[in-house]
Amino acid sequence: MFKPSEDVVAEPKGQRAVGRGAKTIETRGVDLFYGDFHAVQDVTMTIAPNRVTALIGSSGCGKTTFLRSLNRMHELTPGARVTGEVTLDGEDVYAKGVDPVAVRRLVGMVFQQPNPFPTMSIHDNVAAGLNLNGGRIPKSRKDEVVERSLRGAHLWEEVKDRLDKPGSSLSGGQQQRLCIARAIAVEPEVLLMDEPCSALDPLATLAIEDLIAELKSRYTIVIVTHNMQQAARASDVTAFFNLDATGRPGRLVEVGATNEIFTNPSQQETEDYVSGRFG
Amino acid sequence: MPETARAEYLEELANLEASALGGLDMVNTALARTMEAVESQDVEMAQVVIADDDRIDGRYLEVHQSLITMLATQSPVATDLRLISSLLHVLKSIERMGDQCVNVCKLIPLTGSHPPADAEMVKLILTMGTHTQTLIAQSKRAFEERDVEMARDLVRRDDAVDNLNRECFNLAIELGDDADKREWAMTMLLAARAIERVADNAVDIGEQVAFVVTGLFREFEDASHPS
Numbered sequence: 001m002f003k004p005s006e007d008v009v010a011e012p013k014g015q016r017a018v019g020r021g022a023k024t025i026e027t028r029g030v031d032l033f034y035g036d037f038h039a040v041q042d043v044t045m046t047i048a049p050n051r052v053t054a055l056i057g058s059s060g061c062g063k064t065t066f067l068r069s070l071n072r073m074h075e076l077t078p079g080a081r082v083t084g085e086v087t088l089d090g091e092d093v094y095a096k097g098v099d100p101v102a103v104r105r106l107v108g109m110v111f112q113q114p115n116p117f118p119t120m121s122i123h124d125n126v127a128a129g130l131n132l133n134g135g136r137i138p139k140s141r142k143d144e145v146v147e148r149s150l151r152g153a154h155l156w157e158e159v160k161d162r163l164d165k166p167g168s169s170l171s172g173g174q175q176q177r178l179c180i181a182r183a184i185a186v187e188p189e190v191l192l193m194d195e196p197c198s199a200l201d202p203l204a205t206l207a208i209e210d211l212i213a214e215l216k217s218r219y220t221i222v223i224v225t226h227n228m229q230q231a232a233r234a235s236d237v238t239a240f241f242n243l244d245a246t247g248r249p250g251r252l253v254e255v256g257a258t259n260e261i262f263t264n265p266s267q268q269e270t271e272d273y274v275s276g277r278f279g
Numbered sequence: 280m281p282e283t284a285r286a287e288y289l290e291e292l293a294n295l296e297a298s299a300l301g302g303l304d305m306v307n308t309a310l311a312r313t314m315e316a317v318e319s320q321d322v323e324m325a326q327v328v329i330a331d332d333d334r335i336d337g338r339y340l341e342v343h344q345s346l347i348t349m350l351a352t353q354s355p356v357a358t359d360l361r362l363i364s365s366l367l368h369v370l371k372s373i374e375r376m377g378d379q380c381v382n383v384c385k386l387i388p389l390t391g392s393h394p395p396a397d398a399e400m401v402k403l404i405l406t407m408g409t410h411t412q413t414l415i416a417q418s419k420r421a422f423e424e425r426d427v428e429m430a431r432d433l434v435r436r437d438d439a440v441d442n443l444n445r446e447c448f449n450l451a452i453e454l455g456d457d458a459d460k461r462e463w464a465m466t467m468l469l470a471a472r473a474i475e476r477v478a479d480n481a482v483d484i485g486e487q488v489a490f491v492v493t494g495l496f497r498e499f500e501d502a503s504h505p506s
Contacts, residue, residue, distance in 0.1 A: 229354055262356045264494030271357045276285050 022049030022220040023089040023106075023189045025070060030084035031249075032065050032074060039065045041249035043084075045239060052212055052221045054231035054258065057241030058273070062250025063224050066241070067192050070222065071107035072100040088190070105129075108188035112195040114175030116167030116182070123163040125178055126150060129186040145185050153181035154211050173204025180211065184219075191215060193223040197230060209234045228274055232262045240270045288353050292362065295345050299366045302338045302373040303419040303484075307412050309335065309380040310477065314408035316387050317470060318401060320394060325384035335377035339370050346370075361494060365487035369422070372480040376415070379473040379480075386466050395460040400450050400467055407443045407474045410436060414481035421488045430485035434499045440478040447471040 025047035032040040040062035047053050047070075055063040068074040069082050072093060086093045093103045116125045126146045130137055137145075146163070150156040155177040159170070167178055176196060183191060193212070197205040212221060212234050225231050231238050239255040254267045265271045309328050316324040346363050349355065355363055390396075414436050421429040448471075451464040482499060490496045 228356070232356070263360060265357055274356045275359050276288075 021189060022216075022218065024049050025190060025220060025222070026085075026087045026090075027066075027070075028085040028087075030066070030069060030082065030086060032062065032069055033079075033081050033083075034065075034077060035079035038249040040069075040241075041251045043252045045252060045255050047220060047222055048237065049220045050216055050218075051237055052216050052223060052235040053237040053239060054235035055222065055224045055239050055241060056226075056228060056231050056273075057250065057253075058243075059226075060246065060250070061241040061243045063239075063241045064194055065250075067194055067222060067224050068109075070190070070192055071104045071109060073104070073109065075100070105186050106188055107190040107192060108183035108186065110176070110179050110183055110191065110193045110196045112198050114172055114179050114199065116170070116175050116178050118166060118168040120167055121164045122150075122159050122167050122170070122178060125167040126181045126185050129182055146181075149181040149185040150178075152184050152215070153177040154207065154214075155181055171204070173200050173207055176200060176204070176208060177211065180208075180215075184215070188219065190220040190222070193221065195224055195226060198226065205230070228262075232258060238262070240265075240267075240273060242269055242273065288349075291345075292349065292355075292359060295342055295349070296362065296366060298338065299342045299370055299373070300419050300422055302335060302342070302370065303415050305335050305338065306373055306376040306380070306477075307415050309377055310408060310412055310415070310474075313380045313383050314405055316384055317408070318405055320387060320390065320392065320396070322388050322392070325387040328384040329381050332377045332381045336374060339374040343367065343370050358491070361491050365491050368487050369484050372483050376477045376480045379477045382473045383470045386470050390463050390466050394463045395457065396463060397450065397454060397460070400447055400454075400464065403443050403447050403450065404467060404471050404474065407440050407447075407471060407478075410440050410443070411474055411478045411481070414440070414478050418481040418484040418488075421485055422491075425488065425492050427489050427492050430488035431499060433482045433485040437478045437482045437500075440475055444471050444475040 026045075027047075028044050030040065030043040031038065043066055055067060057063045065074060070086060070093075074080050074082060082094060088103075088106065092098070093107075117128060120128065123143075123146050126149050127142050130142060130145060147156060147160075150159060155174060158174060159165075159178075162169075167175065170178060176199075180191075180196075197208050200208065209230065212223065215221060216236075223231075223235065225234075235258045237255065238258045238261040240253045240261065241250045242253045243250045254261065254265060254270045256266065260266075261270060262274055265274065271277075309331060312324055312328045312331075315321060316328065346366055350363060353359075414433055417429060417436065418433055420426070421433070447468060451461075451468050454460050454464050486496065486499055489499075
């Protein structure tokens with residue numbers, strides 16, 4: 001049975017439990033569908049822990065769909081289904097009896113548009129995941145997790161004096177860091193990021209990229225980005241998805257070290273895409 | 280990015296490559312004139328080469344600036360990035376080759392109008408010049424055609440230039456006791472050395488061809504660890 005490796009509430013104060021941490025994701029022959037539409041075809045890849053893996057490719061190539069399959073969010077879309085295998089350190093996340101909510105707690109997600117709960121305070125936005133996942137938690141413990149998460153998201157110094165203000169009072173970049181704080185508050189082992197900087201200005205983008213670089217020491221990070229310079233700057237491994245024509249399923253063309261993909265890719269298709277020759 | 284903008288970028292990159300490699304034709308002209316100046320002890324021709332080097336430097340600066348702008352504005356990657364990187368190297372080699380021709384030409388007035396020239400040594404230097412001109416032309420063609428084998432063949436031709444340079448040295452030792460003749464020979468050794476360096480620069484360009492094609496930079500010959 002798939003279970004979180006530790007319950008956050010049961011952790012010793014201020015420590016991570018031994019054995020927790022970034023996990024390896026493996027996909028084998030993953031096909032993704034929306035009803036009759038075959039969106040992604042036969043993706044087999046290994047996503048290493050403590051690395052940032054960027055998924056790049058033109059619109060409609062299935063990279064976001066693939067990302068959402070890693071924490072069972074794909075199936076939230078009516079008619080969507082998955083075949084093949086996705087494992088987290090060898091455990092099949094789609095195995096019978098596995099609770100998708102437990103998977104999503106271990107595999108956190110940050111979305112394209114910062115989406116703090118608008119009426120909740122900054123503090124409660126971060127604590128929201130704890131309330132959903134951990135049952136009743138003492139306030140002192142909650143405050144501690146909120147501070148640790150906000151520090152982890154490089155936001156603490158900017159908001160420590162106004163934790164009771166609404167999350168929507170923050171700037172776009174701060175809101176996105178708030179969402180990252182919310183995601184890491186529940187101590188996930190993998191962070192999925194779906195174009196986390198596409199709505200941010202260059203400075204806020206750099207702040208998020210710095211944060212990603214720091215977070216990878218604790219998590220497995222997978223990021224979907226349309227910004228190829230961001231993939232080049234912020235990732236260790238790059239996977240290129242493509243599709244032969246509109247209506248055809250997306251497929252994984254090439255995965256490799258980011259510096260190789262951007263200086264000497266092995267596939268002509270990848271070369272054409274990263275050089276801007278199509279797409 | 281709109282397709283037309285990308286097409287313009289690719290066209291501009293192709294033009295910059297042609298412009299950079301055109302610098303090799305300028306160097307070959309400078310080298311031919313330098314050899315003529317050496318052969319005829321022609322101070323006027325030497326002055327032309329020295330003055331004309333500004334054109335080579337100008338080409339260097341112009342293409343270099345355009346490539347830097349392209350790096351800043353187009354974020355080239357993969358083959359385009361390797362091409363731009365190697366063109367920056369090629370430009371530097373071209374600029375150095377031009378300077379070596381100037382170095383030779385600056386020596387010519389020093390030897391006087393009727394130097395005690397040794398015909399055999401002059402012949403060796405002229406032969407070095409001819410070989411080096413071939414090397415320069417071959418490096419240009421190898422780059423244009425992305426032909427790694429042709430680029431590697433530059434090493435073989437460069438070995439011939441190196442051997443001629445050594446012959447010059449041996450000849451200078453054997454030229455006898457006449458002080459003027461020895462001084463002339465020493466000056467000509469500097470000229471031979473400069474030409475030998477021009478040939479080395481052509482090999483450097485060949486190494487850039489291999490980098491553009493394969494993505495790996497390897498010196499064809501490692502001077503500090505000769506095989």
